[in-house]
Amino acid sequence: MKNIITVLFLFIGLNTFAQNTVIKAGHFFDARSGKMIDNQMIIIQNGKIKEVGANLKINKTDTVIDLSNSWVLPGLMDCHVHITSNLAYRKGNWNDDAVKESNALRAIRGSVIAKQFLDNGFTTIKEIGNDANYATSDIIKAIKNGWIQGPTIIYSGKIIAPYGGQSSGVNPEHENFWDWEYIDADTHEEIIKAIRKNIYNGATVIKLVTGDNGIYDEEDIKVAVTEAKKYGLKVTVHVNKGGQVATNVILGGAAAIEHGVDLNNTELQLMKDKGTFLVGTDFAFDNWYAYGFDSTMAKSMVDLEVDRLKRAYIIGTKMAFGTDNFNDLPGLNRIQSNLKILEVWKLASIPPSYILQCMTINAAELLGLENSRGVLEKFFYADIIALKNNPLDNIDAIKTVQFVMKEGKVIRKD
Ligand SMILES: [Zn+2]
CATH class of the missing domain: 2.30.40.10 (Urease, subunit C, domain 1)
Structure with missing residues (x-):
């Protein structure tokens, strides 16, 4: 006693x-x-x-x-980043970079950019693939070991996609070249295996791509969502096309659509009804231009984004902030380059308080951190x-x- x-x-x-x-x-x-x-x-x-x-x-x-x-x-959150990538200004070529940059170089760049995020107020990020051969996995270990400082990183591992990843124009002699950053998964068994492989390598979110090469149907998305759920993970999906491609993802139960520039009001309403987040990644003119678009193309992309962002806000689709930028603009660091996209949010007249919620409490909910961070x-x-x-x-x-x-x-x- x-x-x-x-x-x-x-x-x-x-x-x-x-x-x-x-x-x-x-x-x-x-x-x-x-x-x-x-x-x-x-x-x-x-x-x-x-x-x-x-x-x-x-x-x-x-x-x-x-x-x-x-x-x-x-602390702010960015729900769509690529810390290990930096495409050459207006000359970006993913294939070129994959050949010329080693996994080690990518990890070193990623650790520098991770620190930039933290120093500029982003205490949590979602690293969403295109990180060579699981380079981010080692950055996360280095942060946990206290070797370097960085934000909390929610990590997708390799991007899971129908045959071909997001590549185009790779000749048959170099088939599977894209395996550096993607896992081909065309059947339910292959989707399940790819998810397990990513989790083995440190993934804490599952990212699929649909509609760039092949298209996942609703059942494919459901298989991924069910498998990821076993391990407490969510599925997020890159979708650039509206219509059936997007509808499959929403009805399949994915947690979020990344990009979604083509979404119409019916799809945005369906997302609202199902609780699917939109991570809009709305590049500003300078970001598109840095990527290599000419002025006319860059301007028309911004117009599309402003229109979609406005409609999503009015409809009440849940949104979380994500930048997606993988180019450092001349004279700017990564975060300064990313935050150009605020121009698009301003053009869409989204209130600052809501933008801040997208960067904090909403992002935390999407990332499964609603009981630990974001408020x-x-x-x-x-x-x-x-x-x-x-x-x-x-x-x-x-x-x-x-x-x-x-x-x-x-x-x-x-
Ligand atoms: Zn991206």
Whole structure:
């Protein structure tokens, strides 16, 4: 009995006097309501949030971080990234890069870009394939080992697709060249095997491509969703075409459609009804131009995206933020290049509070992190950022990151 009392006393004592970090937030973004609340305090212990509120008690031993002149938000999330790729400006050629860049080089680039994400306020990313021979798997291990700093990475492994991956024009002598980044899966058995292979290599989400070469029918998608679900994973699908290609994916039960630039109102409504997320990846003019499109083509793509984004917002299709960009624009780092796409969200008149929700609470739901990240509440991880300017006035304020905390650890404080 005496021992139990001693242990109990020690436990209470440790909790009372444990070293807390306290953030004083001048303006605090409540991701659930999409509203800014003034003068909040966040108490952090052992990497997680212990308490949030106004006028909380501070212990003498606590470390206080004063962000009373800043806008404090949950760490941002990008649900569609390619950290190991960087196509040459306007001369991009996936086949060329696959031949000339080793897996090691891709992993080194990926680790540099992962750190750029974290330093610029993105504490969680979804790496969605085209990462050579599972290069990201090693980046995740290096982050977990503490060798390098990076965001939480939800990872797809290789992209699963009907025969040919997303290649075109590869001659028959080099058949299977695309296996570097894709797994051919044309039957239900092959889809199941591909999912198991990706999970073996570290995948935490399953990505399919449909409609670029072959097309998956509803039953194919259901097989993938059922198999992934056994391991607690979700299926997300690259779809550029509307019509039956998209409908198969939605009715098959995928968690999200990536891109979906051609989706019509019927498909967007069906997504809303089924709870399918849209990760729109709406490149700005500069992103399309960097990819190699001419001005006319780039402009018409932006017009299509603005129109689809507007319709999705009005219909109420669930959305999560994703950039997809794989080009560093001249003079800009990856994140600055990615955030060009905010121009498209602004052209579509999407309110800043909703864009922030797409980057936080909505993204967390899509990524299966709704109980651990995406809002600043008790028991959630202390993934916290602060901005110099008010993002509700102008969403471009997310480019003014001046503080980043990842799981209670300060990564950046300007
Ligand atoms: Zn992509």
